[in-house]
Amino acid sequence: MDRAAIIGVGMTKIEKSKVRETFADMAWEAVNKALADAGMSIDDIDNVVTTSSDFWDGRTISCMAVGDASGAADKNTSCVEGDGTYGAFYGYTRALSGSYKTTLVTGHSKGSQCISSLITNASFDPICERGLGMDMITACAMQANAYMNRTGLRPEDMAMVSVKNHGNALKNPMAQLPMNITVSDVIKSEMIADPLHKLDCSPVSDGCCAVIIAHESVATKFKQKPVWIRGLSLCTDSFFFGDRDLARSNALVEAAKNAYKMAGIKDPKKEIDIVELYDAFTYQELLWLEEMGLADYGKAAKLLEAGEFNINGPLPVNPSGGLLSGHPVIAAGLYRIAEVVMQLRGDAGEHQVKKAKTGIAHGVNGLCGQSHCVWILDKER
């Protein structure tokens, strides 16, 4: 099978409210940063994939609205609705298609311009569920309760994720919420939906991220060191919560298994050096780690407590600060890819981890992690 690599990344700073910038302004910044990072000009880009969500953007055909600022004029442009990792998945397949050599992928979002509770409520089934008034937070609270009940996880265990990730963000200039906090601060923060305190939840954020994916035939043609895509998989669980086991994530188990197989990874606990995952809520970091096979089920909190997932630990998880320190929906998974790329290149600056050859970037779409996209990236081909 042909190979592809990521040869450029660009991120805007993640902020609470980019009141000075439009969607296109954000895309312009991220795309130009990615081109500069790759040592490319817009003429070197064969095709463009933009990622967005109409409801979050407050308009229809939202992904077309950033095309101009993404240099898509006269190019084949396509759009993905969902997390940025899904747009990148599509971008990867295009780079392998034989039709294109280089794909620019963007993902953008502005949570600040809308009311996230209403937007996420609208993702429930309109006939049987929506009128009950649940949203992403109350849905994930349900998942957290199921997971805690199954594993004996305590609120203090989840809070440690918040402490670690906000702490990591202190060293990441792109993060929105760098904070030096304690478990007690998390537990004392406002209870939004039991068992989720305010500091168990990711914030409302604005941001845009861009990555450039190249076919192997051109991956070393430009100035940047390529980061190779070794394994990649996307799996989806049932839509209705009542059809799933909410305390588990079968879709992630499958996606991780497929990605490891493609990458030839036999023991992920030993072979993965760094993880950037979709911690929209504290408990998710633990649950996702377990379902990716990086901790035994119900045991991730113990490893976290022992410092295993710290930035200087054996398996750094979300050294960037993760979504808890900035969650531009849609773009968030693309930020995970960009962060892992920077880490593997040794370009992560102050939040650089020590050993980083192979990393996982993870994206989620749907309520309570209905679908998952797992990327295995490697600095070596």
Added chain:
Amino acid sequence: MADQFQGIEPMVYQSKINVPYSWWAGDTATRFFVALRDEKKIIATKCGACGKVFMPPRKTCPLCFTANTEWVDVSDEGTVLTFSVARRQLAAIPQDRKVPVIWGLIKLDGADTAILHYLDEVKPEDVIIGMRVKAVFSETRKGTIRDISHFKPVK
């Protein structure tokens, strides 16, 4: 470049997306809602291949990828699989519901999958996973999911 926003507020354009929309319920949900409204009965579809009973009812079995052909009655009592309690009056919560609002994922006896609905007549701190609950029907029923008012603990 000089900061063009110095001393001035960036302009923010206030608007809303508000587009009327009708969802055709389809024959499966229609039958489910008519039974709720007219008979205070909860009915579900059953897969002819694997025998799974689906709540809310749907036309096809996602596992077998076959059409569900049979309708069965399920109980108005069931078990809470998990739950959630809103403490903040989040924007999505209907105006007639004041916090704390409790939602449960409820597996009705006779069904294989669970539905979302309100839990009420119970304090949030008394709700536990595994508790038994029973449907309370609304006085006025209009053929919607809220024809069930909520589920309450089985005494």
